[in-house]
Amino acid sequence: MTTNHDYPTLRMYIAGEWCEGGAGSTAPVLNPATEEVLGHVPLATVADLDRAAEAAVTGFAAWRDTPVAERTAILHQAADLLVSRSDEIGRTMTLEQGKPLREASGEARRVAGALRWDADDARRAYGRVIPSEEGTLLTVRRQPVGPVAAFTPWNFPAGGPMRKIAAALSAGCSIVIKASEETPGTAVRLVRCFEDAGVPAGALNLVFGEPAEVSAHLIGHPATRLIAFTGSVPVGKLLSAAAGAEMKPSLMELGGHAPVIVCEDADPVAAARRAAAAKFVNAGQVCTSPSRFLVHESLLEEFTEEFVRAAEAVVVGDGLDEGVTMGPLANERRLRAVEALTADAVAKGAKVRTGGERLDRPGYFFAPTVLTGVSDDAALMSEEPFGPIAPLVPFSDLGDALRLANSLPYGLAAYGFTRSTATAERLTREFEAGILSINHCGGSVHEAPSGGVKASGYGREGGPEGLDAYLVTKRVSHLLAG
Known part of the structure; x- marks a missing residue:
C-alpha cells in the first residue's frame, strides 16, 4: 500500500467521536493521477448507522435549542477555520479527486463563504403575526425540520457536502452525511473544522459505506426527517421514491446535459x-x-x-x-x-x-x-x-x-x-x-438559488430559498387568557 503523509487518517464521526466501522471493513482510496492507494476508508455497519441516526436525535435537541446568535457564531468560527486550512484541505482534495491544487483550494475557500451566507440567512427565517379575532394571537413560525440524512458525490468533495451541512446546521437541524467513499479525506477535514469550532456532539455525523445500503437504512430510519441528495438522475429517482414511501420530504439536485x-x-x-x-x-x-x-x-x-x-x-x-x-x-x-x-x-x-x-x-x-x-x-x-x-x-x-x-x-x-x-x-x-x-x-x-426542473430534480440550494427544505412552517393559534 502506498500512503501519503499529506493525506489524513480516515475515520467516521459519530456522536462527537472519530471511529472505524464496527466490522472493520474498509475500501481503498486511490489517487486518480497516479492510481496509487492513499488510504482506506472505513465502511459503516447497520449498527454504526443506527448510532449515527440516534446521535442526530440527541444532537438535534441540543443544537435546535442553542440560541441562533450562538449557533451563528459557532458556524462563523468553522468558516474561519475552513479558510485558514484551505491549502491543507485543497491538497487533500487534489490527491483524492485530481483537480488542480489552485482549483481545489479555491473550492475550500468558497464553501466557507457559503457557510457564512447560510448562517447569516438563518437569522432572517422570519415568521409573522397575523391579525385575528380579539383575544387570539395567531402566528406563523419557521422551525427546523429535524435530523437530516444527506448523500453527496465525489466531483466537488468540499462543495457537495458543505451545501448540505451548511444549510442543515444553519437552520438548526442535525445531520448525518454520507460523503463519497472516493473522496473521504476532504470530508474528514471539513468535519474537523466544525468539531473544532464547537458544534455539539451528534449535531453533525459523518459516515461512509456501501451507498445503496447506507441510503436505504438512513432513509427508512424513523429518526430522519429530510432526505437531501446530489447525484445522478437514476439514483435520485430511487432515493426520492424511497423517501416518498416513508412520507419524508426530499431535496434532489440531480444531473443535467x-x-x-x-x-x-x-x-x-x-x-x-x-x-x-x-x-x-x-x-x-x-x-x-x-x-x-x-x-x-x-x-x-x-x-x-x-x-x-x-x-x-x-x-x-x-x-x-x-x-x-x-x-x-x-x-x-x-x-x-x-x-x-x-x-x-x-x-x-x-x-x-x-x-x-x-x-x-x-x-x-x-x-x-x-x-x-x-x-x-x-x-x-x-x-x-x-x-x-x-x-x-x-x-x-x-x-x-x-x-x-x-x-x-x-x-x-x-x-x-x-x-x-x-x-x-x-x-x-x-x-x-x-x-x-x-x-x-x-x-x-451563495446569494442565489441553484436547482433543476424536469428530471434534474427539485428544491433549491443557495440564496434565501436554500433553507426552505430544512424548515417547516408551523401555524400557532394562541387563545389568550381572559
Whole structure:
C-alpha cells in the first residue's frame, strides 16, 4: 500500500467521536493521477448507522435549542477555520479527486463563504403575526425540520457536502452525511473544522459505506426527517421514491446535459473562449457543465477554431504540478465512459478536431476533446458526458435550437450568447432549466438559488430559498387568557 503523509487518517464521526466501522471493513482510496492507494476508508455497519441516526436525535435537541446568535457564531468560527486550512484541505482534495491544487483550494475557500451566507440567512427565517379575532394571537413560525440524512458525490468533495451541512446546521437541524467513499479525506477535514469550532456532539455525523445500503437504512430510519441528495438522475429517482414511501420530504439536485446556444448575433470568439473555459473546469465533471454546443451556422467555423485553440491550450496533468489547468478524471469508470461516448460519436460520423483519446501515462487522463459533425443519434447528444468532451452542432433557426435544447428530460443549467436584449428575453422565457447564464458560463453563487426542473430534480440550494427544505412552517393559534 502506498500512503501519503499529506493525506489524513480516515475515520467516521459519530456522536462527537472519530471511529472505524464496527466490522472493520474498509475500501481503498486511490489517487486518480497516479492510481496509487492513499488510504482506506472505513465502511459503516447497520449498527454504526443506527448510532449515527440516534446521535442526530440527541444532537438535534441540543443544537435546535442553542440560541441562533450562538449557533451563528459557532458556524462563523468553522468558516474561519475552513479558510485558514484551505491549502491543507485543497491538497487533500487534489490527491483524492485530481483537480488542480489552485482549483481545489479555491473550492475550500468558497464553501466557507457559503457557510457564512447560510448562517447569516438563518437569522432572517422570519415568521409573522397575523391579525385575528380579539383575544387570539395567531402566528406563523419557521422551525427546523429535524435530523437530516444527506448523500453527496465525489466531483466537488468540499462543495457537495458543505451545501448540505451548511444549510442543515444553519437552520438548526442535525445531520448525518454520507460523503463519497472516493473522496473521504476532504470530508474528514471539513468535519474537523466544525468539531473544532464547537458544534455539539451528534449535531453533525459523518459516515461512509456501501451507498445503496447506507441510503436505504438512513432513509427508512424513523429518526430522519429530510432526505437531501446530489447525484445522478437514476439514483435520485430511487432515493426520492424511497423517501416518498416513508412520507419524508426530499431535496434532489440531480444531473443535467446543459445546452449552450450561440445565437447569430453573438461574438463567436468571446463565446468560444468563455464556453471552453467552463467546459474543462474539473475535467468536465460538473453537473452544470456546458455539454451540448448549438452554434448558428454562420458562426460555426470561427467558433470551432477558437474553441479548439482553447482546448489545446489546456495543460493536463497531476493537479499538484505547477501550471496544470486540468487534472485526471476521478476514476476508471469515468474514463471508460468518455472513451465509449467518443468512439460512438466517431462511429456515427463525428470528426475529432482535437483530443479524443486517453493520455499515455498512469492515471485516468483524457485529452480535452472537441467533436464536430455529431449526429443526433450519437449517445453523446442524449447522455450526460461528465467529462472533457464538447460536441459542436450547427443550427439555422433559433426555434429549432431551443427545441433541441429542451428535447431531453434534463433541466438543470443552460447557457446562451447574444447581443440582443430581446433574444436574451426569449432565451430566458423558453429555456427549460433551473439555472440560466447569458453571455457567460457562471457557476453557483451563495446569494442565489441553484436547482433543476424536469428530471434534474427539485428544491433549491443557495440564496434565501436554500433553507426552505430544512424548515417547516408551523401555524400557532394562541387563545389568550381572559
